[in-house]
Amino acid sequence: MSTDPADPAAGTVMDGLPLTDHHCHGVVGTALDRDGFEALATESNWPGPAGTSMFDSQLGFAIRRWCAPLLDLEPHAAAEDYLARRLELGPDAVNRRLLGAAGLGTLLVDTGYRAGELTSPAQTAALAGGIGREIVRLEHVAEQVAAETTPSSFGADFAQALGLAARDAAGFKSVAAYRCGLDFDPSPPPARELERAAARWLGRPGSAGAVPRLADPVLLRHLLWTALELGKPIQFHTGYGDAELDLHRCNPLLLTGWLRATRAAGVPMMLLHCYPYHREAGYLAQVFPHVYVDVGLAVNHTGSRSPAVIAELLELTPFHKALFSTDAIGLPELHYLGAALFRRGFGQAAERWVDGGDWSVQDARRVASLIGCRNAARVYGLES
């Protein structure tokens, strides 16, 4: 047994609050060897240089520190011991222990990425002991439609497919940031331009019979305008991610034109991750009534530094506009740490503000509950 198994958030104002993770993914249900585990513990698409390990990072240290005790190891257990214990317990037990300890009440699960390798929303939620809802990825739906449509019917076929996919979904997700950058023309593309773009896309052969990757800005914009009609919140990848994106083209400020164009419609725009542009995102959340922000992903990857990142997000962001998410994918460590470190980071920030006299304890508790779950409940129409 560990000598100090404590949750990092123990004793803070968010301790014990069931969180709504408004953006995450499923976990891998099979056993992971070292390479497989390390690949999921970084945003890199390649292994590190010879002789190095992804465990030598804030996330790696956080896993060894905070997750090891949940697998009956000492805090700071060696990476090898941690991975061996993981194999010994087996994926189901590991997933159950870590997801179960995350304290998630509701999980909104993005099903549009590596869906075949990951647990479904219902499975993920069951492991966590919470309720699961689906987030529908626009590009994924479009790529599924691609196989059975024509340039002239793409618009209608996509609208129908999206309507169907959205019936039980909590919201949508756009990865335009990855595909063309956020500096796209925000206006709805005219029908003729749409058809021409669809023809280009559908006429291009995918590799090995696969659907060609959707990366045309005209089509990506069209997906967004179609989703807007359906009225559900639209999540945007913004800020950092893997090496496929150009980070400087994922600055959420590049969405300013889109946010202006959609303000009157009132559909919530959820800016995910945002790091290192989370202060910029806070500005957008303050000035646009329909904009919401989080620092999911960054909390996990900045580990011991995550309290500073969370505090920065809360500079300009109104407290009814910040949400919690983990962006966890593959490893249940990411769900657990994403939640535990967020609780701690918000808790420490709030505590400092209370101690400094700026906030009352009552306000700190109320803001904890807004950010932890009540804002998500309001925006997505969830039972809270």
Next chain:
Amino acid sequence: MSTDPADPAAGTVMDGLPLTDHHCHGVVGTALDRDGFEALATESNWPGPAGTSMFDSQLGFAIRRWCAPLLDLEPHAAAEDYLARRLELGPDAVNRRLLGAAGLGTLLVDTGYRAGELTSPAQTAALAGGIGREIVRLEHVAEQVAAETTPSSFGADFAQALGLAARDAAGFKSVAAYRCGLDFDPSPPPARELERAAARWLGRPGSAGAVPRLADPVLLRHLLWTALELGKPIQFHTGYGDAELDLHRCNPLLLTGWLRATRAAGVPMMLLHCYPYHREAGYLAQVFPHVYVDVGLAVNHTGSRSPAVIAELLELTPFHKALFSTDAIGLPELHYLGAALFRRGFGQAAERWVDGGDWSVQDARRVASLIGCRNAARVYGLES
């Protein structure tokens, strides 16, 4: 009476130092209902989503915490109670109490925005118990000239009007950031280009007989080059503001070409606000001899986080190049908090540096006085 009415800056190295607010606006002289108050407590141009309040922000919490005791309420008073007490006291008493508590010795007041709704420099200064001077907004003068000029005489008419307006002014202000972004061509526009641009502008009908808004980069550049001739400091809006601007086009680094073009002239260029580009602004202040910076506006809106923002500004900025401002407008709460939180933020940072052994107490006091008023006195030629 409050149980803890203390000024947030009590006991710090800037406590009690009369400050020169080198950029602020007047206050509203009439009673404000909840909507009117909330609209002035955010940079948003629209109300928040149903069921939310602008009081749920760092600024809102700071108002309830630090201003409430000045109106005889408990710290952290409820928003409703705060607004009710404000109405009970009446605008004059509220303005007098809050502005009077700000400890401002000199106020440089921008008169080019909502002038009709706000107190004049003299009135504002009287409420604060300080001395008022005017900052002349270039675009405002140009828009006044527009009614009685022609394309070919615009250059001369503007120069004359600006000369007149500047006679007693402490300096100028440019809102090119709002009108065209800071990535404008920094060279002086040739006479012919100027005339063509003036013709386009003057030929465009304003709404309801109003002067058409000046947004042409050619004209905006011309205003700056005209102001430069007069030798007084030129303030630039940079960084965040309301939803009319594109924040990524308000990065002060986009002024680099302008700063190079004007360095030899030696006219001080005052970069206002800067957030979240205040580190970038600090670089400009270090490398260009005529560049000065502040984090007005951001201090108020980041509230409990403002000490961190102030400390970041002071990374690269030489201590003879940083100034204090509030950018307060409409609400005297913004003048009071802008000053009190700046005193506290600088004081805490300096205290930490003294405690860590990096700074001497004597140096901390001297820098406090440079940033608090002496730099402004030197740059604007004020009595100090």
Next chain:
Amino acid sequence: MSTDPADPAAGTVMDGLPLTDHHCHGVVGTALDRDGFEALATESNWPGPAGTSMFDSQLGFAIRRWCAPLLDLEPHAAAEDYLARRLELGPDAVNRRLLGAAGLGTLLVDTGYRAGELTSPAQTAALAGGIGREIVRLEHVAEQVAAETTPSSFGADFAQALGLAARDAAGFKSVAAYRCGLDFDPSPPPARELERAAARWLGRPGSAGAVPRLADPVLLRHLLWTALELGKPIQFHTGYGDAELDLHRCNPLLLTGWLRATRAAGVPMMLLHCYPYHREAGYLAQVFPHVYVDVGLAVNHTGSRSPAVIAELLELTPFHKALFSTDAIGLPELHYLGAALFRRGFGQAAERWVDGGDWSVQDARRVASLIGCRNAARVYGLES
């Protein structure tokens, strides 16, 4: 004697660790008057406004605080006393005391800038009591080749000269950031385009018989592709520097295309300085296996704030990807402070993470040694 001569890093986890400074320059061997000293203590190319001093900055305060005791003065000695004592001791003694106190085991010295005015790698290393190795500046070699080449033979002549220059060098340095910005086309320029660009460059007369400054993006790209062939690490100036660069065009993210194009080659790309884009640089270091980062230069210039900057660098950067450098040039104060403040900054950050339970002390020591020297040894193939 000083009442408190302690090294700022005393007692921290990096205290006493011999550091490898993977990017610095030599020192001035002659006596410096006030103007000469101040010019080297800022990134500005011009003196400050009348009545101001570069000593009124974080760096100036750090010099007076931490370097004064090494010259037998009290901490926080007045600038005049400090400069007088410097003259009294003479440049050799000053260089020896300060460089000797820096605790540098190995110094990689950029010889391509002001080489005639500064000590050589061997001299600099001797003053420091360490081992010196050379970093070859690509643009410097090209400018030397310019005098004796033709447009059609430039490619071959440069390759030969670089091969020769690199024989004993530890690596290369590119200042493309200064010359054209980092947003250059990352592909290798075709031979014909190269020849045309060389003709333009060589046909342009330099001032007073001097070699014309190399600023053509085609040529600058070609230098990089030539260096890549030689397989040694390539250092890039990124982030802030003097007023000749456009800081927003020195964002390391603008290298993303170049990093993608060179990933498979595996040659280490060393992003220097990075401030204020060090979080962005950390992202690149995480996702690209061949990218390394430091915050040299910024540590000196942010002084009392440097612990915060170092902590931010270590948010996304894997610990096997961060390096130490001073970027010191001219003043041995910069070598000493660069090392002492880095030790303190890393030490304080690590201590906080250990105290907060996130890191073990053993891990903190191991990371200190990775960042302090072992990463450099691995990447540059140094004896460690």
